[in-house]
Amino acid sequence: MQLNSFDEWSPLKEVIVGSANNYVSHERELSFELFFHDNIAGDNQSEWYYPRLRSRGSGPTGSPGVRVPVKQRYVAELNEDLQGLADALTSLGVRVHRPMDVDAATAEVRTPAWSASVVPPLNVRDNTLIAGDEIIETPPMIRSRYFETQLLKPVFQEYARRGARWTVMPRPLMTDASFDLSYARTSSAGGPTEPIEDPRPSPYDVGLEMLLDAAQCLRLGRDIVVNVSTANHALGVDWLERHLEGRFRIHRVHRLSDSHIDSMVLALRPGLLLCRSKAVHDALPGPLRKWDAIVPPPPASDGFPDYDDDDLILTSPFVDLNVLSAGPETVLVNEACPELMRTLERHGFTVVPVRHRHRRLFGGGFHCFTLDTVREGGADDYLH
Structure with a gap:
């Protein structure tokens, strides 16, 4: 089928599901620390999201990266899930594509400016925006993921042969000087976190660059809502506005979260949102505040596995709001979330429970793990 995906809820026909094969380590360096520094502003989370570097006896955040091994039993169970x-998805009649695997011999990604351990194409939503009939590869925010979209190339090539547009946003050099540190240095929403050190100089410094993940975008037909929390994001949205002018309307929401918004707000169907809190709903652009919002009960503290002290916890307990709609009445939800499932069922949804155990270790839920490439919807105006 031809590439066609304008929204988050219309009947799903084709999708890419990510892979964790050969996931070996996390690279603790500046871009990683910035990305996982915080959660949503205003929710007053009290926990630290992962062990601090200094508490582990390592150098400051601005120093060369520290590779933290990922326990392979978690990776095996994640691949099962x-x-x-x-x-x-296949049982629902959806055609599923899978990315290429990172070769086991490929230990790192390297550019003239830096090197980092390579990450497999797991959270495939993050670095690719599907805007109607166009694939847009976005400039990554974590160095380990710099070439991740290359592992989706066989799927992208097939859509391109069928007529899809295919664009790659400008690739950043990603030196320390590329990053806007202001959000991490001023936000305390995630509790006391380790300060971000001054950036190290590099001969490849060009100043602040556009860094923008597709998971910062909420697609609503001809409208796209984008979260902007740093100058890096703003530069990316400036480019996106120019590129999509005349085809899509871009709406900015400021500091709804540190970056991604798909565990804060998702559109389940026209006129209905799934929101983490009323405060999230109130922070949305005016036309979206007219939509109804489902605010489920807070996640239960006993709904997650126990981990060892050296396991990095990368996401907040709200990660299970990261659901995937297979249609306007059908939602895939983590089976470990009975209250969320009952809440959606009370609103008339058919809930498909799917197992996902280690979502806090790998930074994503079902929406993150998938990239919907074909849905039935079009460029409709839902914000008139």
Whole structure:
């Protein structure tokens, strides 16, 4: 089928499901620390999201990276759960594509400016925006993911052969000087976190660059809502506005979160949102505040596995709001979330429970793990 995806809820026909094969380590360096520094502003989370570097006896955040091994039993179970997600989608009549695997011999990604351990194409939503009939590869915010979209190339090539547009946003050099540190240095929403050190100079410094993940975008037909929390994001949205002018309307929301918004707000169907809190709903652009919002009960503290002290916890307990709609009445939800499932069922949704155990270790839920490439919807105006 031809590439066609304008929204988050219309009947799903084709999707890419990510892979965790050969996930070996996390690279603790500046871009990683900035990305996982915080959660949503205003929710007053009291926990630290991962062990601080200094508490582990390592150098400051601005120093060369520290590679933290990922326990392979978690990776094996994650791959089992990803296959379960793919099987659930197939049972709903959705065609599932999978990315290429990172070769086991490929230990790192390297550019003239830096090197980092490579990350497999797991959260495939993050670095690719599907805007109607166009694939837009976005400039990554974590160095380890710099070439991640290359592992989606066989799928993208097939859509391009069928007529899809295919664009790559400008690729950043990603030296320390590329990053706007202001959000991390002023926000305390995630509790006391380690300060970000001064950036190290590099011969490749060009100043602040556009850095923008597609998971900062909420697609609503001809409208796209984008979260902007740093100058890096703003530069990316400036480019996106110019590129999509005349085809899409871009709406900026400021500091709704540190970056991604798909565990804060998702559109389940026209006129209905799933929101983490009323405060999130109130922070949305005016036309979206007219939509109804489902605010489910807070996640239960006993709904997550126990981990060792050296396991990095990368996401907040609200990660399970990261659901995937297979249609305007059908939602895939983590089976570990009975209250969320009951809440959606009370609103008339058919809930498809799918297992996902280690979502806090790998930074994503079902929406993150998938990239919907074909849905039935079009460039409708839902914000008139």
